[in-house]
Amino acid sequence: MATWKYDEGHSLTAPAAVDLTDKLNYFAIMDSNGNFNVNTVNGGPVFGSIYEVAKLGEPVTVQFGVIVKVRTGAAIVIGSQVQSDGNGKAITKAAGERVGFALGNAVAADQFIPVLIA
Numbered sequence: 001m002a003t004w005k006y007d008e009g010h011s012l013t014a015p016a017a018v019d020l021t022d023k024l025n026y027f028a029i030m031d032s033n034g035n036f037n038v039n040t041v042n043g044g045p046v047f048g049s050i051y052e053v054a055k056l057g058e059p060v061t062v063q064f065g066v067i068v069k070v071r072t073g074a075a076i077v078i079g080s081q082v083q084s085d086g087n088g089k090a091i092t093k094a095a096g097e098r099v100g101f102a103l104g105n106a107v108a109a110d111q112f113i114p115v116l117i118a
Helices: none
Strands: 011-015 027-030 036-038 048-052 059-063 067-071 081-084 090-092 100-102 112-117
Touching: 011 048, 027 048, 027 059, 048 067, 048 112, 081 100
Parallel strands: none
Antiparallel strands: 011 059, 027 036, 048 059, 067 112, 081 090, 100 112
């Protein structure tokens, strides 16, 4: 039995500001030109999670406002508030802007967990 699932109805496609082919499930921002990029501000606001990767200038899809799959930057405990680190990965909220809530556990960096964007 599934404990969570993706809702693919909440996504937006826009050009990639840089090559994002290796950034699947990283937190994304939208720049002032309407292009998507990986968040690089520790604790900064995010738009969502990169769902379909792309090369520079090509369409990249970002999932938002639902449960998204994200790559972790450190260990995270289920139920914790999360924020983005300076590399676009999920970490336990410290002093930054809350992105959402961890719906899974990660024992180390570079694991994947579901996060409720809220």
